[in-house]
Amino acid sequence: MSQRAYNDLWADAQLELSRLLAEEQPAEQPQPQKDRVVFFQRLAMLYVRYIQILRKLQKAHELIIHPQKRRAIRKVIDSVMGRVVELKNEMVEKEFLEYHYMDDILHDMKLTPDKLEIPLPQYFPNDHSKEVQERKAMLMKIFKMVEATESLEPSTEKEMTQEEAIRVIQVAERARQGRMRSKLYEESREASLRSTNAGTESTELAAICIQKVWRGYIQRKKTKIERVKELIALGMVMDPKYLAPSPAEVALLAAEACTRLKQQEHEAAYQKAVVAVTNQLREMEGNNMSNTLKSQVREWFFKCRNVTGSFPDYPDEEDGGSAFIFAEKSPQQVLEEIAAKEDEASSNKSRGKEEQKEKRKPDKKMIDEQEEAGLKMHPSAFLSDLEAADKTFNDFWSSRDETENFSQKHDVELIKEEKRKVVEDEIRVQVDEQMRQELAELKLSVDKDKGGKTKANTKKKKGSKSGKKKKKEKDLTADRTLESLCQELVEQGLLKQPNDVRLQDFLGDFNYLGTTLRQNDIEPMPSLSDVRQVISLYAILPLGSQVVHEKAPLIKSILLVGPEGAGKKMLVHAVCQETGATLFDLSPLNTAGKYPGKSGLAMMVHVVFKVARLLQPSVIWIGDAEKMFYKKVPKEEKELDPKRLKKDLPKSLKLIKGEDRVLIIGTTEDPMSADIKSMCKMYNKILLIPRPDYGSRYIMWKELINQKGGETTKALDLSSLAKISDGYTPGHMVKAIQSVVTERRIRQQGSRPLTAAEFVAPLARIDPVFQEQEEALKNWYAKTPLGRKRVKAATGKEEEQPPVKGKGAKKKT
The missing domain is CATH 1.10.8.60 (Helicase, Ruva Protein; domain 3)
Known part of the structure; x- marks a missing residue:
């Protein structure tokens, strides 16, 4: 495909996105939907359509070589991914299930099940930023150094058990007996051949025997070929010539590889152009920007003095400095608004009682509306970004003439527009420092009488600000470098290299009868394809995209529950590989005996979370998560103290914010042995992984x-x-x-x-996995918060709306 085809693919995705935005935000506010099934169908339809848009955008982003277009597409991809995560969260809230079945929707939209797979962007693990590359190189250096030191240590030979010794002896003895039997067989065969008379059999009988064998072999081969041809003609078997890649497919793969090489070349040229244009703007336009800002700030000084009678206080750097000044309204506008508000306040005093009476009436109306209201979609944090991206595409990229830009290289004018703002912000910081000094000199020279008051006011202001500040988390390792902390964690076995597995290696088929079974009042078990989708939405997309992690519903921890060998550990490593995340292991058995004592435990948790934030995205894996919340610790595990992280880990979990791409993933095979309340408080999402169908x-x-x-x-x-x-x-x-x-x-x-x-x-x-074990896991999951909601909804006891507090609510029983 050519670059024009990929641009058309981008345009098709944007057109479908425009239609979808028009449906999501109609001119008239839609009425609340009372039917839960109809509302879920609408959510599921939007969910599937957004996934199809994401697939198109992802394909276009992979193969378009224009660096600025790729950046524009990436912004849209981040917002679409966030919207998909939001819709998934709403479907979970409305259906009280982590897994959903959309085979009927796929049938209506004429889509195959593979179109429901969440496309994972390739730029997640391949972040080419300088900081990420340096950190990865540092980690690889530490891993190699630790492996070299471990290999130099003298290896202690393990003592062989009695069973292993017996097995070695048995293997050797059976091999000896096999050799003896083979030798005896060869000797007996040679003796029989020597005893037989070769002249007894005639030449004709030998030829006939050979002919029979040969003709039978040839006929069977012809029959097999004819059978295969018949199956190919009936469409039951694929023609072998189509199994191997055709020349056209090979040429397409070669063209895509060449396209990716051009992407790297154009990206490198774009980065060089950014640096050159930024330096040029500083030299050519820096002085003009500085003088313009200074004149504007001086004008603001004297306007405020004419209106208020004294010079104003200069905004702090935290508030934005001079940018905060020009974001506010002019002093004259402020005075006019104050006068207008005073007039309104005087006129509204006489009508105060009437308004209070009228305010009581809407309360009753609100209560009635809440009683009659149905299901509504939550406000989205990504629709505004999608609308802005759609407007940018329609106003700029769709109408852009690129007939002369055949090589699809960057546009210098676009770089100037973007970097001019950056240079202006840099100069603004310098101007703010100079203007603060100038303002202080003006106050000293002109407002000598009012200087004390202004200082007192500023002191009060600073005091009030300092009172509002929250206490920062104490850094126990402020005097240590990141490299030394990483080396310590690697030596202790808490920082590990993830295995080379991908999410697509977690094999599993689609559930084709989920909707049909539900229509017959049978709750289907999720398929492994559903598990892949949920892991993509809850773990990979938020960890891979900073925008999705900050704006989408925040998921700090996930618990994977399933029988032995279900693939829980593999999913943890796949998440790390797909996102390029750093893997930490805080499993109870792995932390046993390390960092002893209360102070040591606090230090271990602090170091792990500090390094996890600095090397984000990061995954903190807790294997055998039930051991941390044991109801009763077994005698053989009391020395290991598996519950030592029970208090400190949830406290550190609360400190994870939207900007921290850190995810805790726990895995367990025996959740029944743990305290379910404590475990459910620790993990936001609990995913039950079934045995394969x-x-x-x-x-x-x-x-x-x-x-x-x-x-x-x-x-x-x-x-x-x-x-x-x-x-x-x-x-x-x-x-x-x-x-x-x-x-x-x-x-x-x-x-x-x-x-x-x-x-x-x-x-x-x-x-x-016996039926009893699977039923025990199902019964345990039914006791989780989401499982209880599902049981209540199935029995008809689920409350659509929370009870309304107030006078009107007391009458309701």
Whole structure:
């Protein structure tokens, strides 16, 4: 595709976004919706449409090479991602479920299930900013240094247990017996060949025997070819020539790789141009800007003195300095407004009692409205940004003539417009310092009599400001560098490298019957595809985008609940890889014996959260999260003190703000052993990860066997294998595949293809997830805050609106 095609894709996405904004903000305020199902359908429709817009914008951003266009698209992508997260949050509030089923909406919109996947921007882990690159290089240097020191340490040999010794002896003995049997077989075969008389069989019988074997082989081969041709003609099997990438696809991939190289070249040229233009503006326009600002500030000085009789106080740097002055209205306008307010106040005194009576009436109306009101959408923090981006596109980019800009390089005039404001802010700071001194000299020379009063006023003002300031968090490591703190955490095993896994490696199929089952009063279990979507919305998008994290509903912590091998730890590492986040491990077993005592514990939490903020985005993983909230600590774990972080960690969690891209992810297999109230207070979101269904198991067996080097032929009945593996988790399947698909077995596949029977024995040695365990997890989840709301809604006890306090509410029973 050409750059024109990608620009058209961007234009299509903006057109669809304009239509969607017109629907979300109509001219007339829509009436509240009383039907919860209809309201949810509207939310789900908006959610799916925004995802389709996000997919188009993401594709355009990946392959457009114009650096300024890519920045404009990225702003829209951040706002669309935030709106998707907002809609997801509203759907959870209205349906009281973390997972939703939209197969009916996909059917109505003629979309395939893969279109519902959340597209993850590629620029999340590939942040090319100078600070991020320096931090990554520093961490890699520390990891390599610690690995080198550990390798130099003398390795202590582990003592072999009795069972391991017996197993080694058995293996050696069985190998010896196998060699002996093979030797005896060869000797007996040679002896039999020597004893037989070669001349007894005629040449004709030998030729006939060979012909039979050969003709049978040729006929079977022809039959197999004809069978494959028939299946291809019926559309039941893919033509092999379409399995390999076509020349057109190869050319497209090569063109996209070339496009990404051009992106990097144009980006580097753009960065150089930014520096050059900024320096040019400082030299050419800096003096004019400075003189203009000084004259404006002086004019403001004397206007205020003429109106108020004294020189004003200069705004502080925290308030914006001279920018705060020109944001306010002129002194004359202020006086006119004060006079108008005094006239209104005098005229309104006579009507005070009447207004108070009238104010009581709307209270009753409000109560009636609340009783009759239905469901409304929450105000969005991203619609204004989307409207501004849509206006910018329509006013500037859509009508821009780029016939002469064939190479799609940056526009210098646009850089000047952007950087002129930056240079003006820099000069404003310098001008503010000079004008403060000038104002102080004017006060001393002209307002000598009023100088004491003004000083007293300023002192009072400063005192009032200082009284409002909140106490800052005490920095226990103010005298230490970031590198030394990171090295300490790596040596203690609290800062780790995430595994190289992606979210797409978390395999799972879509739930095609979710809506149908609900219509028949059957609550379906979520699929692993739903888990991927929720992790993308709750963890990856907020951690990857600062805009989404600050404006979207803040999620500080997530708890992943599921059986052993469900993929909880894999999801933690996938979040780190997709966002380029730093991984910290505060699992109870990992922190046992480290930083002892109260002071040591406070230091550990302080250092981890300090480094997490400095190296954001960051993920703090807590494995076996139930141990931190044990109802009763087992005897064998009392020495480990697993509950030592129970008090300090929630306190540090409260200090995480919107600008801190730090996320705590806990994983647990046995939440029933923990105090549910304390655990639910700690984690904002609790996600139940189910065992895979039939469709997910079928995909897993096929993909995991192929990844290991196996071949999925007709001899391997994947459908039966997926059926008999019901109850097994992805971790169990991986263990079974590793034990069967060895290097020796891979070499034998040509003569002996893999069969489903080979995987039965390894699976039989593993305990599956029994129905009792799954029901226990479901019952536990029903006791969580969201689970209780869902139970109340299902039984019809859910309250649509909170009770209204006041005189009118007392009559209501």
